[in-house]
Amino acid sequence: MISQDHLPLHYYLILSALLFAVGLAGALTRRNAILVLVGIELMLNAANLNFIAFWRYNPNPDSLIGIMFVIFSIAVAAAEAAVGLALIIRIYRHYHTINLDKMDSLKG
Amino acid sequence: MNWIVEHLWLIPALPLLAAAVLSVTARAHRRMAATLTIGAMAVSFLLAVTAFVATLGKSTAAGPWREAHNFSWLQFGTKTLQLGWVLDPLTAIMLVMVTFVSLLIFIYSVGYMGHDDNFTRFFCFLSLFAAAMLGLVIANNLLLLFMCWELVGLSSYLLIGFWYHKPGAAAAAKKAFITTRIGDVVFFLGILYLYSQAGTLLFYDQGKGCLESGILSDIFGRTTVGGMAVTTAIGLLIFCGAIGKSGQFPLHVWLPDAMEGPTPVSALIHAATMVAAGVFLVARVFPLLDPNSVGVSGPASALTVVTWIGAITAVFAACIAVAQTDIKRILAYSTVSQLGFMMMGLGVGGVAVGMFHLITHAFFKALLFLGAGSVIHGCHEEQDIRKMGGLKKFMPVTFATYAVGMMALSGVPLFFSGFWSKDEILHAAHDWPVSRWPFYLGAFGALLTAFYMTRQVCYVFYGKNRGAEKTGPGHGHQHAPHESPSVMTIPLSILAVFAVVLGFIGTPVWPWFQNYLAGTSAAFGFGEILHPEILHVLLLSTAIVAAGIGLGWWLYGRKPIESSTQVDVLEKLRPDIFILLQNKFYVDEFYDATIIRFNAWWAGFCDTLDYWVWNGAVLAVSYAVLGLSWLDRVIDEYVVNLGFDEGCRGVNRGGGWLSHLQNGRVQDYMRVIGVALAALGLLLLWGCAAS
Numbered sequence: 001m002i003s004q005d006h007l008p009l010h011y012y013l014i015l016s017a018l019l020f021a022v023g024l025a026g027a028l029t030r031r032n033a034i035l036v037l038v039g040i041e042l043m044l045n046a047a048n049l050n051f052i053a054f055w056r057y058n059p060n061p062d063s064l065i066g067i068m069f070v071i072f073s074i075a076v077a078a079a080e081a082a083v084g085l086a087l088i089i090r091i092y093r094h095y096h097t098i099n100l101d102k103m104d105s106l107k108g
Numbered sequence: 109m110n111w112i113v114e115h116l117w118l119i120p121a122l123p124l125l126a127a128a129v130l131s132v133t134a135r136a137h138r139r140m141a142a143t144l145t146i147g148a149m150a151v152s153f154l155l156a157v158t159a160f161v162a163t164l165g166k167s168t169a170a171g172p173w174r175e176a177h178n179f180s181w182l183q184f185g186t187k188t189l190q191l192g193w194v195l196d197p198l199t200a201i202m203l204v205m206v207t208f209v210s211l212l213i214f215i216y217s218v219g220y221m222g223h224d225d226n227f228t229r230f231f232c233f234l235s236l237f238a239a240a241m242l243g244l245v246i247a248n249n250l251l252l253l254f255m256c257w258e259l260v261g262l263s264s265y266l267l268i269g270f271w272y273h274k275p276g277a278a279a280a281a282k283k284a285f286i287t288t289r290i291g292d293v294v295f296f297l298g299i300l301y302l303y304s305q306a307g308t309l310l311f312y313d314q315g316k317g318c319l320e321s322g323i324l325s326d327i328f329g330r331t332t333v334g335g336m337a338v339t340t341a342i343g344l345l346i347f348c349g350a351i352g353k354s355g356q357f358p359l360h361v362w363l364p365d366a367m368e369g370p371t372p373v374s375a376l377i378h379a380a381t382m383v384a385a386g387v388f389l390v391a392r393v394f395p396l397l398d399p400n401s402v403g404v405s406g407p408a409s410a411l412t413v414v415t416w417i418g419a420i421t422a423v424f425a426a427c428i429a430v431a432q433t434d435i436k437r438i439l440a441y442s443t444v445s446q447l448g449f450m451m452m453g454l455g456v457g458g459v460a461v462g463m464f465h466l467i468t469h470a471f472f473k474a475l476l477f478l479g480a481g482s483v484i485h486g487c488h489e490e491q492d493i494r495k496m497g498g499l500k501k502f503m504p505v506t507f508a509t510y511a512v513g514m515m516a517l518s519g520v521p522l523f524f525s526g527f528w529s530k531d532e533i534l535h536a537a538h539d540w541p542v543s544r545w546p547f548y549l550g551a552f553g554a555l556l557t558a559f560y561m562t563r564q565v566c567y568v569f570y571g572k573n574r575g576a577e578k579t580g581p582g583h584g585h586q587h588a589p590h591e592s593p594s595v596m597t598i599p600l601s602i603l604a605v606f607a608v609v610l611g612f613i614g615t616p617v618w619p620w621f622q623n624y625l626a627g628t629s630a631a632f633g634f635g636e637i638l639h640p641e642i643l644h645v646l647l648l649s650t651a652i653v654a655a656g657i658g659l660g661w662w663l664y665g666r667k668p669i670e671s672s673t674q675v676d677v678l679e680k681l682r683p684d685i686f687i688l689l690q691n692k693f694y695v696d697e698f699y700d701a702t703i704i705r706f707n708a709w710w711a712g713f714c715d716t717l718d719y720w721v722w723n724g725a726v727l728a729v730s731y732a733v734l735g736l737s738w739l740d741r742v743i744d745e746y747v748v749n750l751g752f753d754e755g756c757r758g759v760n761r762g763g764g765w766l767s768h769l770q771n772g773r774v775q776d777y778m779r780v781i782g783v784a785l786a787a788l789g790l791l792l793l794w795g796c797a798a799s
Contacts, residue, residue, distance in 0.1 A: 024782055027775070027778060028775055028778055028779050028782055029775075036775065100773065100774065100775055101773060101775075103772070103773070103774075104771055104772030104773050105772055106770070106772035107767075107768075107770055107771040107772030107773075
């Protein structure tokens, strides 16, 4: 197995956590729907990174479970991005804006 | 048991049925009304004669023959109320008298009421009256008797007020009803008292009835307030009913006023039958008043009261009759006076003496009233004797029959029934051991009777006719009096015959009537009349009658009365007494000033009490309730509602405030999730560190 001893696992986890935090921050603070979608994609990738890292550092890495999981996850994320973009286009056509603060018709 | 005893109820039922049919008959069916009523009464008369025949010749050792038919009417608790009817000589003789006189008066009414619009109604009421009276006569139960008694009072009220559009008639009807009611209330108290003591109201019930010696001797021993025997107290209470109905002294005021009704009514109800009901009642409950008559020894103090009331009434009313000028009112006061004689006869001589005068009086007084009706009819509804006069030549039949009635009432000797019956009373009064005064009063009453009847006949039938005076001689011819139609004069003639012959069934020579009532057989005895004591009274009463008629003739008949405004002879002699009598001793005015004023004051007092006290209390309660409800409303609106509203508003506000959390911005939700995630992370870290 490749250089297990070069880098400890928690480096990856911290990177993943930072990536997640960046994505979360982007999803929470951006007004632009597309940028929110980008943030969500970042968080999703942080999760994928976690999968890979744990897979790599598990006692039996030959099983390919982690990589399979991540490939499925990326495929689902791609489809999800497509659906999200289509929604954003519908929203834009309806409201003539993609500013999420204006979209509050579900409020109490 | 006899067929007639079982079916005695048919006698009152037939007129009752006729009255019921007529009450739903249209006014136009006059002929049917008369036929039905007279037919029913004729059948009743035949049944009454059958009943009478059944009682003949059946004397028993223990008093008169008697059969009763009782049945249970209603049951309350363990007690059963029994009603029934009884047939005995007293009932039978009354049945025959009532049905016969009623029949003649019904026939007479066809002529008298011929022009009246309410002919059908009149016959309906007459028939109802006859039914009630016959029911009263046959009743074997004091309660049944009382019911019929009240029905009789009701039909009397209806008939006095028959011309209710006349204010006088309406007032007279009311007066009659209320005055007799006073007596009836006391009568009813007597019934209740009797029931509480005897436990039964049946007169005769095979030894268990309240007039039979078993119960009488039981309750006779008990005493009540002041040591008075219970039977005496009950008898006096019941006698009060008779005072009211028979117009005895304190309650006589209604009877003369009752003359406002149609004359056949006056004849039937207020002379012949209804007013005699009081006398009949006393005769019926006679064993209560005098237990000696059924073999229970004891004082008969109630009879003393009956005698005194009767004697006082007889003279009192005869005095008033002397000064009256209305033809019917003279007869009315005469009736009151004669009823007093009957009461006196019952008191001093027992059932037979009083009942004999009742029967003869019924015939000759009905005759006199019908004769007066004929006179009034012939003189175009004139009732003032001062405006009549000389009718002898205009109305020969009426005059002849009226004269017979007048002589019977006055008691002209030997050939007229009134002589024999009144003589019986005087004779019994003469022998009364308690006091001689009733005899003197009765003799004076007889003198006055002869006097006022002579005065009336002189005014009405002799002298010159004064009826045309007010219209002037030119119109006098067409207003000349005329004789009445034969439908009116034939009953008069029949009654006149009976006014004569009835006397012969009760003379001292052949006292059939007295023996019939007592249940013994009569024997001829011409020697009886020569018995010195009897002869003494006979001669005395003959002298009295002769004096009365002679005095009347001397004062009124000697010089014909010339004008209707001529002052009465007596008024010239003693104007003070005459005016006192003319105003009826001011009894009405006395009642006005005392009882009626007290009554009005009491009513006013009650009204004030009602308005200020009871009404005030009710108002106070209602205002209190209103106040409470106002308070309730205030609490409801300003406390409960406000609190509730405030709570609602709080919830609303809370909800509104909470609803701001859901602002629809997805990013905000996500922020919450992010914060929660961070918090979770921190918690886990802290937990790991702690462990």
